[in-house]
Amino acid sequence: MTPLASYLIVAALIFAIGLAGALTRRNAIMVLIGIELMLNAANLNLIAFWRYGPHPELLSGMMFAIFSIAVAAAEAAVGLGLVISIYRHAKTSDVEEMNRMKG
Amino acid sequence: MQEAIAFTPQIDASSIARWLWLIPALPIVAAGIISVSKQPRRKLASSLAIGSLGISLLIAIAAFAHVLSGWSHGYAVREVVNFSWLTVGTQAVELGWVLDPLSAVMLVMVTFVGLLIFIYSTGYMEHDENYTRFFCFLALFAGAMLGVVIANSILLLFMCWELVGLTSYLLIGFWYQKPSAAAAARKAFITTRVGDIFFLLGIVWLFAQTGTLLFYDHGTGSMEPLALGGLLVHHSHWGLTAAGAIGLLIFAGAAGKSGQLPLHVWLPDAMEGPTPVSALIHAATMVAAGVYLIARVYPLMSAGAVAHGEAPGTTTALMVVTWVGASTAVFAALIAVAQNDIKRILAYSTVSQLGYMMAGLGVGGVAVGMFHLITHAFFKALLFMGSGSVIHGAHEEQDIRHMGGLWKVMPWTFYTYAVGMLALCGVPIFFSGFWSKDAILESAHGWSLSHAPYYMLVFGAVLTAFYMTRQVSYVFFGEYRGHSHAHESPRVMTTPLVILAVFAIGLGIIGTPAWPWFRAFLEDHTTSVEMHAFAEPAWLMLLLTSFIIVIVGIGLGWWLYGNKSPRAEEPDALEKSIPAVWTVLANRLYIDELYGATVIAFYYWWAKVADWIDREIWGDMVSTVTWLFNHWARLNKFLDATMVDGAFDKGCEEVYNGGGVLARIQNGRGQIYLRLLAVAVVILAAILIWSGHP
Numbered sequence: 137m138t139p140l141a142s143y144l145i146v147a148a149l150i151f152a153i154g155l156a157g158a159l160t161r162r163n164a165i166m167v168l169i170g171i172e173l174m175l176n177a178a179n180l181n182l183i184a185f186w187r188y189g190p191h192p193e194l195l196s197g198m199m200f201a202i203f204s205i206a207v208a209a210a211e212a213a214v215g216l217g218l219v220i221s222i223y224r225h226a227k228t229s230d231v232e233e234m235n236r237m238k239g
Numbered sequence: 240m241q242e243a244i245a246f247t248p249q250i251d252a253s254s255i256a257r258w259l260w261l262i263p264a265l266p267i268v269a270a271g272i273i274s275v276s277k278q279p280r281r282k283l284a285s286s287l288a289i290g291s292l293g294i295s296l297l298i299a300i301a302a303f304a305h306v307l308s309g310w311s312h313g314y315a316v317r318e319v320v321n322f323s324w325l326t327v328g329t330q331a332v333e334l335g336w337v338l339d340p341l342s343a344v345m346l347v348m349v350t351f352v353g354l355l356i357f358i359y360s361t362g363y364m365e366h367d368e369n370y371t372r373f374f375c376f377l378a379l380f381a382g383a384m385l386g387v388v389i390a391n392s393i394l395l396l397f398m399c400w401e402l403v404g405l406t407s408y409l410l411i412g413f414w415y416q417k418p419s420a421a422a423a424a425r426k427a428f429i430t431t432r433v434g435d436i437f438f439l440l441g442i443v444w445l446f447a448q449t450g451t452l453l454f455y456d457h458g459t460g461s462m463e464p465l466a467l468g469g470l471l472v473h474h475s476h477w478g479l480t481a482a483g484a485i486g487l488l489i490f491a492g493a494a495g496k497s498g499q500l501p502l503h504v505w506l507p508d509a510m511e512g513p514t515p516v517s518a519l520i521h522a523a524t525m526v527a528a529g530v531y532l533i534a535r536v537y538p539l540m541s542a543g544a545v546a547h548g549e550a551p552g553t554t555t556a557l558m559v560v561t562w563v564g565a566s567t568a569v570f571a572a573l574i575a576v577a578q579n580d581i582k583r584i585l586a587y588s589t590v591s592q593l594g595y596m597m598a599g600l601g602v603g604g605v606a607v608g609m610f611h612l613i614t615h616a617f618f619k620a621l622l623f624m625g626s627g628s629v630i631h632g633a634h635e636e637q638d639i640r641h642m643g644g645l646w647k648v649m650p651w652t653f654y655t656y657a658v659g660m661l662a663l664c665g666v667p668i669f670f671s672g673f674w675s676k677d678a679i680l681e682s683a684h685g686w687s688l689s690h691a692p693y694y695m696l697v698f699g700a701v702l703t704a705f706y707m708t709r710q711v712s713y714v715f716f717g718e719y720r721g722h723s724h725a726h727e728s729p730r731v732m733t734t735p736l737v738i739l740a741v742f743a744i745g746l747g748i749i750g751t752p753a754w755p756w757f758r759a760f761l762e763d764h765t766t767s768v769e770m771h772a773f774a775e776p777a778w779l780m781l782l783l784t785s786f787i788i789v790i791v792g793i794g795l796g797w798w799l800y801g802n803k804s805p806r807a808e809e810p811d812a813l814e815k816s817i818p819a820v821w822t823v824l825a826n827r828l829y830i831d832e833l834y835g836a837t838v839i840a841f842y843y844w845w846a847k848v849a850d851w852i853d854r855e856i857w858g859d860m861v862s863t864v865t866w867l868f869n870h871w872a873r874l875n876k877f878l879d880a881t882m883v884d885g886a887f888d889k890g891c892e893e894v895y896n897g898g899g900v901l902a903r904i905q906n907g908r909g910q911i912y913l914r915l916l917a918v919a920v921v922i923l924a925a926i927l928i929w930s931g932h933p
Contacts, residue, residue, distance in 0.1 A: 159914055167910070235907040 143184035151177035164219045164229045168212060175208045255298075255305045256318035256338040259389055262298050262346060263399070265291040267382030273375040284371040288378040289357045295385065296350035299343075306343040307760075315763035316340065319391050319455050333453050337391035340761045341605065345388045345531055348613050352523045352620050353381045355735040359624050360515040362731035363631060373413060373513070380406035384524050388531065392452045393442050393461070396532070400438075400496070403525050404431050410520060411512040423508035430505040434495020441488030445539075448481055454535065462538040471542055479555055482542040486556030489536055490563075497529025498590045499597060500567045504831055506590050510582040514627030517582060522589050522623045523616040530596040530612050533560060534605045541604075553688060557601045564597025565683075565692035565699075570828070572702035576709070576813070577824035580637050581626045584710050588663065589619060591699060595679055598692055603682025606758035610750045611675035613757075617746055618662035618672055621739035625656035628728040628736065629714060633721055639713040641722070646715040649727045653715050655736040660711050662743040664704040664792060667785050671747035676700065678750060681781055697788060704792020712800040752778050 154173030161167050179201045186197020223229050269291035273284045309316035321335030336342075357377060364373050383406060386399030405428075412424030446452055449466040451459060458465060470482035479487070493499070498506035509521045520526070533540060543554045568591050575587035592615050600608030630637055632649050646653040662672035680700075683693040719725065727733070750757040752772040759766035772778065799812040814821040823829070904915070 155917060159910060159917065231910055232908070234909065 140184055140188045143180060147177045147180040147184065150174075150180065162230050162232050164222070164231050164234070165216075167231055168215045168219065171215070172208060172212060175204065175211075179204050253305060253318055255302050256336075257320055258298070259302060259320070259336050259338055262295045262302075262350070263382045263385035263389065265295050265382070266378040266385070270375050270379035270382060273371060273378060276371065278369070278371050281370045284374040285357070285361050288374040288381075289354065289361075291378060292350060292354050292357055292381055295381075296347075296354055299346040299350045302338055303343040303347045306338060306340055310340065310760055310763070313765070317455060319453070319457075319460075321391065321453055321456055332394065333392055333451070333456075334395045335391040335453055335456075336389040336395070337455055338389070339455075340763070341531075341534060341609065342388050344609065344613065344757075344761070346385065348616055349381070349384055349388060349524050352616055352739075353384075353519060355738060356515050356519040356523070356620060356624065357381075359518075359627070359732050359735045360513075362729050363515050363627055364513060367513075369413070373410075376406055376409045376413070377515075377519070380410065380520060380525070384528065387528050391454050391460075393445065393454065393536075394452045396535070397438065397442055400492075400528065400532075401435070403528060404428065404435070404496070407431075407509070407520050407525055410516040411509045413512055413516065417511065420511040423505075423511040427505040427509050430502055431495040434492045434502050437488045438492020438495075441485045441492065444481070444488065445485050448485070462536065467538060467542045470539070480543055482539055483555045486536065486540045486542075486554070487559060489539075490533060490556065490560055493529030493532045493597075494563060495529070496532070497526050497593045497597065498567075498571075499529070499563050499594065500570060501830070503567065503571065503590045504834060507583050507586040507827070510580070510586050514582065514623060514630060517586070518620045518623030518627065521586065522619040526589060526593055527596070527612050527616060530593065530600065530608055533597070533600050534609050537600070537605050540600075558688060559601075561598050561601030561683075561686070561692050564594045564599070564601055565695040567591065567594030568598060568699040569594075569695045569702070572699045572706065574824055574827050575706045576702060577811070577821055579639055581629060581639050581642075581710065581714060582623070582637060584639070584706060585619070585622055585626055588622075588703065588706070591703065592619065592663070595676065595696065595699070598683060598696060599675075599679035602686040602692065603679060604762075606755075606761045607678050607682050609761060610757050611679055614662070614671040614675040614743070614746050614750075617739055618659045618670075618743040621655060621659035621736060621743050622663065624732070624736055624739070625652050625659060628652040628732050629656075631728050631732070633725045634723040636721055636723070639710060641720055642714045643717040643721075644715070644719040645725055648719075648725050651727060651733040651736065655733070655740040656715070657711065658740040658743050660707045664707050664789055665700060665785055666789050667782055669744060671743055671745070673785060674747035674750050677781055677785060680784070681778070684781070697784065700785075700788045701792045704789050705796045708793045708796025709800045712797065716801065 151174050154170045154175075154177060157170030157173065158167050159170075161170060182197050182200045182204065186192065186200070189197070219229060222234060226233065266288070269287045273287055276283055306316045317337065317339040319335055319337045321333055323331040324334045325332050357374075360373065360377065364370050367373065380403065383399045383402035387396055387403060390396035390399060408424045408428040411427050412421050414420045415424070442452075445461055448470055449461040451461050451466065453460040454462040456463070460466065467482060470485070471480050495502045506521060506526065510517050512521070540556045540560070541554055544557075571587045571590035571594060575584050575591065578584045578587060592611070596608045596611045596615070599611050628649065629642065629645060629652060632652065633642060633645070636642065658670070662670035664670075665673040665676040667673050667677075680693065680696055683696050684690070686692060748754070752775075753770050754766065754768045756766055810818075811821065814825075826832070904911070
């Protein structure tokens with residue numbers, strides 16, 4: 137059986153790739169994709185910890201992951217909606233130029 | 240002659256005794272109301288004062304009747320009402336009042352004479368613009384004096400005593416525009432204060448020894464045998480018992496108030512006040528307060544002798560009282576011979592008569608002194624009010640050399656004045672002054688220690704008859720030597736004179752040897768009319784002596800002054816025959832000059848020394864301290880401006896700049912926020928890993 141560490145390393149790599157994407161990409165769609173990657177890395181961790189945890193017979197980890205995916209879907213929908221709305225408004229999807237939110 | 244039946248003591252306070260406080264309270268309340276009413280409300284002021292004192296008189300008469308009925312049923316009435324005024328630790332300061340024959344007699348006298356003088360004042364002060372203020376002070380005085388009379392606590396007595404001194408000061412200085420009146424007021428206040436310091440010391444000592452301020456307190460008061468026994472055990476210096484020493488201290492206070500040697504100097508000057516004031520305060524009541532005080536503390540004064548079964552007059556304290564009284568009686572009578580101011584003659588006469596009362600207390604006991612006090616109050620008030628009527632009628636003229644022949648224009652004043660004068664001279668049988676003076680002479684004759692006081696008092700009586708004859712001849716007989724037209728005074732002034740004259744004649748009946756009611760009343764035993772007392776040889780001798788005294792005095796006076804009508808510039812008849820003696824007497828035996836050269840000169844010198852110390856020593860110290868504080872303040876100012884303010888300003892600036900730096904982070908770019916978040920998470924993770932918490 138694959139040890140827990142392997143799952144964690146894969147999840148950490150995916151999280152790092154996601155974070156790098158979210159921080160470095162200038163296209164808002166790419167930033168959203170990075171965020172989705174980080175979320176899924178977290179889901180992978182949840183599943184791994186559940187499966188190797190003290191009570192694998194309870195479906196708690198599965199439930200967390202499914203909730204998380206559902207929330208991520210909603211979040212992606214809202215995020216894409218915002219991006220489209222901004223694009224329509226400012227004719228750009230470049231996050232560098234989206235600096236109107238400062239107080 | 241007298242059956243000394245021991246009376247049953249009666250101590251439970253009756254309702255009249257419980258309400259006794261109203262007697263002083265009413266005039267004081269009236270004074271308070273007058274003091275806040277406006278100056279033009281003259282009618283209100285006088286009617287309030289007279290009304291309140293009238294009600295007090297009624298209550299006093301009721302109280303007197305109560306004591307009298309107790310006495311006639313064989314009770315020694317001494318009803319006390321005591322209460323704690325304030326409590327300090329375990330010691331309570333107790334006040335209270337007492338109703339006994341002594342206070343009852345005095346209450347009736349003070350309220351009655353006071354009421355007559357109040358009524359008289361409405362006439363005398365009619366033209367004074369400060370009529371309202373006058374009645375305010377007069378009512379306050381009456382209240383304070385009545386407070387002295389009813390006090391059962393030596394502290395309450397002292398408080399009222401000082402209040403009486405204050406009102407005396409206010410009334411002597413009533414016409415304060417006159418520098419002489421203002422000076423006389425100050426002199427009276429300060430001189431009596433000298434006596435009061437000793438009095439206060441006596442109070443403190445008495446309180447320390449007996450632990451109570453009350454005179455009578457159902458067996459534990461300071462005038463009752465238990466406490467007196469304790470006082471006799473303690474000896475102070477010079478062989479005096481504590482009782483004797485305290486008695487002497489209290490007597491010093493009484494001497495100040497009652498104008499005894501050597502503190503008499505204020506009383507003649509006090510005649511600067513309005514004449515009703517002289518009559519009320521400086522003849523009838525306030526100056527009698529000292530005599531009353533000695534009568535009140537008489538058990539203390541006579542403590543030693545009673546314990547050893549001797550006559551009361553032989554204690555050291557009472558011996559001093561007798562000698563001081565007798566000396567004052569002679570001394571003041573001598574000075575009165577050579578005065579020309581009508582009121583000053585009466586003032587010295589008052590001093591002299593107060594000496595008689597003191598001597599009477601010393602040699603004969605409470606009843607003898609108090610009897611003369613009561614009769615004197617009536618005839619001396621009469622004389623003063625008569626002299627006021629003369630002054631009023633002769634347009635503020637006070638020099639007897641500018642009067643004369645007034646008996647024709649002022650008949651009412653003359654006849655009443657003559658009654659007062661004859662009573663003062665002690666003309667036998669018909670006048671009250673004879674009976675009271677006679678009782679004093681009789682007791683002085685029987686004094687076991689020395690006969691000198693008796694001869695002094697007899698000599699004083701001759702002088703009294705002499706100077707009164709001189710005064711009356713100057714004022715009422717001969718030719719009128721004044722400049723303005725004299726007239727009789729209004730009815731409101733002469734009516735009180737007539738009433739007082741009736742009493743000056745009739746009052747003697749309560750103290751004749753045949754019916755010594757007054758003495759029996761004060762000393763709690765029964766008495767009966769025994770006419771054969773008049774036939775006793777000792778008394779007949781005294782009667783003869785009194786006759787001789789009066790005849791010599793009046794005869795000499797009439798021979799020198801009668802119907803002579805000397806011109807004002809002309810020297811006095813006595814001055815022509817013995818000029819050296821006259822000069823000394825006219826200058827009041829140089830007592831004022833003596834005090835001026837010793838006590839007052841010392842005070843001036845001491846004041847100068849104090850002034851120098853103040854300027855040179857304390858002044859320099861104060862300026863040094865000021866200089867130090869000034870410089871300390873400068874240093875503080877510098878520190879404040881540079882260090883405290885600078886640090887604060889710097890702190891503010893840093894916070895402002897820090898805010899600017901932080902504000903730059905919030906640039907609205909989500910990715911920057913995320914980056915910061917990521918960095919923070921990494922740092923947090925690093926901290927968690929390295930601090931050993933996985």
